[in-house]
């Protein structure tokens with residue numbers, strides 16, 4: 389039985405969790421305020437979902453989605469995430485996160501900052517340039533003619549293969565854009581990069 393852990397269970401995290409459950413994957417959600425604050429979300433997601441602390445969600449996950457604002461990234465649990473494939477959806481918004489000189493100057497990318505903090509984890513930038521409602525609206529089975537592809541960036545071939553497999557199970561093809569040094573290019577495109585045919589969106 390596969391499990392997907394979540395650190396951050398807001399707009400993006402819960403939509404990815406819905407797709408995971410539809411794919412038969414158990415989910416463990418967490419946030420900054422404690423598992424009890426996720427009771428309603430867990431009830432809506434059903435019996436494959438439970439809530440825990442960030443450390444517990446990290447340890448439980450075969451992969452872990454990190455989907456929080458950038459500012460508190462140093463709170464991510466280093467030991468619990470060591471060795472894990474971590475899908476990082478984080479974007480940098482200076483008005484929300486405060487200015488970070490190394491990002492403003494283009495010296496580094498958000499994912500490299502997070503990777504530096506999570507030294508033992510294998511970061512894969514993913515789901516950061518698709519809006520929350522499109523995650524639900526555009527997910528498709530593998531044989532769908534109008535399946536969308538999401539760009540991913542990472543530094544580890546095994547983590548890449550594992551993330552590609554997971555994202556496919558969630559409903560999307562992937563396009564490799566290269567190493568984490570290239571991940572900054574993904575921050576400025578709020579829509580999926582490519583669809584085989586234009587999607588029909590529900591209002």
Ligand SMILES: NC(=O)c1ccc[n+]([C@@H]2O[C@H](COP(=O)([O-])OP(=O)(O)OC[C@H]3O[C@@H](n4cnc5c(N)ncnc54)[C@H](OP(=O)(O)O)[C@@H]3O)[C@@H](O)[C@H]2O)c1
Pocket residue numbers: 395396397398399400401418419420421422442455456457458460463464477478479480515516517518519520521
């Ligand atoms: N929304 C989009 O369309 C979109 C698209 C692409 C990328 N992104 C990026 O993805 C990330 C998440 O976006 P979102 O829209 O899902 O945000 P959101 O709805 O505000 O959810 C943020 C989640 O992060 C949790 N969190 C905050 N600080 C935490 C901490 N220190 N430890 C554990 N959990 C913490 C929050 O929990 P509490 O509520 O308990 O604090 C909440 O569950 C952001 O970096 C955003 O820029 C968003």
